Amino acid sequence: MHSGDTTTPAERLRLLHDEYLTPGPAPHAERVSKSTEPSTPIRLAVYDHIKATVDELTDFADVNRDGRSAAPRPPGVENAYRWAVEETAHLEGRRARIRDAVIYRQGLEHAILMGDTKAIRRHACPDCNTWGLTWHRQRETVVCLNRYCSDDDGQHTTWTLAQLAENHVDRQAATAARAT
Numbered sequence: 001m002h003s004g005d006t007t008t009p010a011e012r013l014r015l016l017h018d019e020y021l022t023p024g025p026a027p028h029a030e031r032v033s034k035s036t037e038p039s040t041p042i043r044l045a046v047y048d049h050i051k052a053t054v055d056e057l058t059d060f061a062d063v064n065r066d067g068r069s070a071a072p073r074p075p076g077v078e079n080a081y082r083w084a085v086e087e088t089a090h091l092e093g094r095r096a097r098i099r100d101a102v103i104y105r106q107g108l109e110h111a112i113l114m115g116d117t118k119a120i121r122r123h124a125c126p127d128c129n130t131w132g133l134t135w136h137r138q139r140e141t142v143v144c145l146n147r148y149c150s151d152d153d154g155q156h157t158t159w160t161l162a163q164l165a166e167n168h169v170d171r172q173a174a175t176a177a178r179a180t
């Protein structure tokens with residue numbers, strides 16, 4: 001059922017790296033609809049995206065390390081997540097949720113970059129709680145299609161990926177708290 005995004009951000013980041021940046025036969029070709037080699041602009045966009053992703057994780061770890069000594073980030077883009085979580089394993093409560101939301105939002109960004117906008121639909125709308133969310137490509141935002149879910153001007157409610165990620169992480173934390 002709808003339980004949020006089930007492919008991990010690390011899996012998606014590795015997929016982006018292997019599919020779009022690594023020359024030669026793609027190891028996961030069946031998982032990405034791609035009839036030709038990625039064009040140079042796409043490769044550059046993916047390269048920039050991966051670099052921005054790893055930079056954000058590195059910055060987050062640096063800012064939230066709280067004086068603990070830093071371990072070097074291991075090679076391999078997919079290892080950046082495990083490393084960032086280990087570097088900030090001492091975080092609790094709201095700060096831990098902020099880290100988890102950053103990672104979760106990045107996973108959604110990876111999915112959208114590779115055309116997997118279905119990842120958005122696996123979330124209930126934070127406002128009306130229905131399964132009417134969709135990705136609006138031109139506006140680059142999440143839109144709730146529930147006609148009763150709108151703002152004061154009658155426009156469909158919209159969400160940023162960061163808002164969707166924060167809501168998902170908060171809901172998970174609330175569920176976990178109820179279970180204990």
Ligand SMILES: [Zn+2]
Pocket residue numbers: 125126127128129130132144145146149157
């Ligand atoms: Zn809604």
